[in-house]
Amino acid sequence: MFHYENEQLLCEQTGLDEIARATGTPCYVYSSAAILGAYRAYHTALSGIPHVICYAVKANSTLAVLALLAKEGCGFDIVSGGELYRVLKAGGDPARVVFSGVGKTSEEIEFALRSGICNFNCESEGELAEIDAVAGRLGVTARFSLRVNPDVDAVTHPYISTGLRDHKFGIDIADAPAVYGRARAFTNLRASGVSCHIGSQILDYAPILEAAGKVLDLIERLRAEGHGIDHVDLGGGLGIAYQEADNAPGIGEFIAALRGRLEGAGLTVMVEPGRSIVGNAGVLLTKVLYRKQSPAKEFVIVDAAMNDLIRPALYKAHHEILPLRREAGLEIVADVVGPVCETGDFLARDRSLTAPRQGDFLAIASAGAYGFVQASNYNSRPRPAEVLVEGGEWRVVRKRETPEDLINGETL
Numbered sequence: 482m483f484h485y486e487n488e489q490l491l492c493e494q495t496g497l498d499e500i501a502r503a504t505g506t507p508c509y510v511y512s513s514a515a516i517l518g519a520y521r522a523y524h525t526a527l528s529g530i531p532h533v534i535c536y537a538v539k540a541n542s543t544l545a546v547l548a549l550l551a552k553e554g555c556g557f558d559i560v561s562g563g564e565l566y567r568v569l570k571a572g573g574d575p576a577r578v579v580f581s582g583v584g585k586t587s588e589e590i591e592f593a594l595r596s597g598i599c600n601f602n603c604e605s606e607g608e609l610a611e612i613d614a615v616a617g618r619l620g621v622t623a624r625f626s627l628r629v630n631p632d633v634d635a636v637t638h639p640y641i642s643t644g645l646r647d648h649k650f651g652i653d654i655a656d657a658p659a660v661y662g663r664a665r666a667f668t669n670l671r672a673s674g675v676s677c678h679i680g681s682q683i684l685d686y687a688p689i690l691e692a693a694g695k696v697l698d699l700i701e702r703l704r705a706e707g708h709g710i711d712h713v714d715l716g717g718g719l720g721i722a723y724q725e726a727d728n729a730p731g732i733g734e735f736i737a738a739l740r741g742r743l744e745g746a747g748l749t750v751m752v753e754p755g756r757s758i759v760g761n762a763g764v765l766l767t768k769v770l771y772r773k774q775s776p777a778k779e780f781v782i783v784d785a786a787m788n789d790l791i792r793p794a795l796y797k798a799h800h801e802i803l804p805l806r807r808e809a810g811l812e813i814v815a816d817v818v819g820p821v822c823e824t825g826d827f828l829a830r831d832r833s834l835t836a837p838r839q840g841d842f843l844a845i846a847s848a849g850a851y852g853f854v855q856a857s858n859y860n861s862r863p864r865p866a867e868v869l870v871e872g873g874e875w876r877v878v879r880k881r882e883t884p885e886d887l888i889n890g891e892t893l
């Protein structure tokens with residue numbers, strides 16, 4: 482959805498230069514067509530199998546993005562009461578919400594039960610007891626699945642791998658039958674599914690297939706033991722191409738590989754994609770403030786920083802950097818850095834790019850997932866504006882923060 486026409490970078494039919502000039506920078510821009518296209522790719526690939534696509538809200542929780550998906554009938558995977566609040570504000574259907582995460586508080590559990598969410602993905606026996614207690618108090622029955630840890634290696638960055646034995650997530654798959662057995666004692670709970678999620682930015686989906694196989698075997702056993710399991714939740718994690726060398730599988734190809742095991746299983750299939758829905762649907766626009774040559778290195782200093790997009794600093798993540806206006810020029814190798822007072826504040830290191838001039842706009846690509854959601858006010862920097870593009874039209878869906886926003890809630 483991002484492409485050059487007459488050497489100008491467009492999002493759908495909208496020139497990004499126009500947005501940068503009108504809203505200022507830094508500014509996130511999202512393509513509604515890209516978001517909907519990815520959602521529909523999952524929906525189409527799963528046709529013929531009962532399914533619910535639960536978009537992982539933590540990847541990008543901007544109301545306008547959630548509303549776009551809610552209107553399509555998308556479900557949501559939440560990891561906090563705050564995310565549930567956002568989903569409801571955006572018009573999401575609580576009956577298509579699943580609640581994941583290792584540390585749900587009793588207040589969050591109560592909010593979720595009162596809202597009528599579909600299912601809790603539980604990660605410990607203590608949590609089962611807590612949900613049972615809250616459900617009992619409210620006089621409702623809570624549906625749950627255990628998030629099992631299938632002990633497969635997702636082969637991704639260690640910070641976003643979650644499916645190994647020594648990770649904090651889930652319950653060891655070998656212990657799961659006993660835990661489901663003990664959970665029968667909780668009178669306000671009903672075991673309705675099994676879930677897993679082994680990591681993020683997974684480019685080789687073989688480990689997801691392996692995990693799915695183990696989970697489906699577990700479901701067969703649980704059913705034989707009399708548990709009324711009606712759904713399997715395979716989590717999210719499908720990777721995207723951040724650069725040409727990344728061999729990201731297509732959504733259709735990935736689901737097709739799973740289909741054989743899912744067809745005829747008599748289960749509703751849930752998936753929780755985040756990054757693969759929004760990651761390549763967004764860019765972060767920034768302006769070149771200065772260029773600077775040190776004895777060892779050349780720097781391009783821009784007005785976006787690690788507080789706006791932390792992925793390069795946190796995971797050494799690669800993001801392509803594209804000029805909004807493509808011109809012939811001198812090729813340089815430079816670090817693209819922000820104004821924050823940290824050596825870790827870089828958007829790219831040793832990057833070849835056409836030498837930009839002061840005032841030029843650049844787009845940091847693939848910034849739609851885990852971008853704005855991880856933005857902070859570090860260095861008392863206002864968080865950026867966000868824009869949603871629909872064809873040739875665009876609108877600001879979140880205003881840039883102001884100095885007043887920075888001190889909101891504080892007293893002397």
Ligand SMILES: *Cc1c(COP(=O)(O)O)cnc(C)c1O
Pocket residue numbers: 537539540558581582678680681682716717718719753754755756757850
């Ligand atoms: C983060 C997360 C997801 C989404 O992961 P992506 O890699 O963005 O698809 C899905 N489910 C759970 C439980 C998660 O924690």
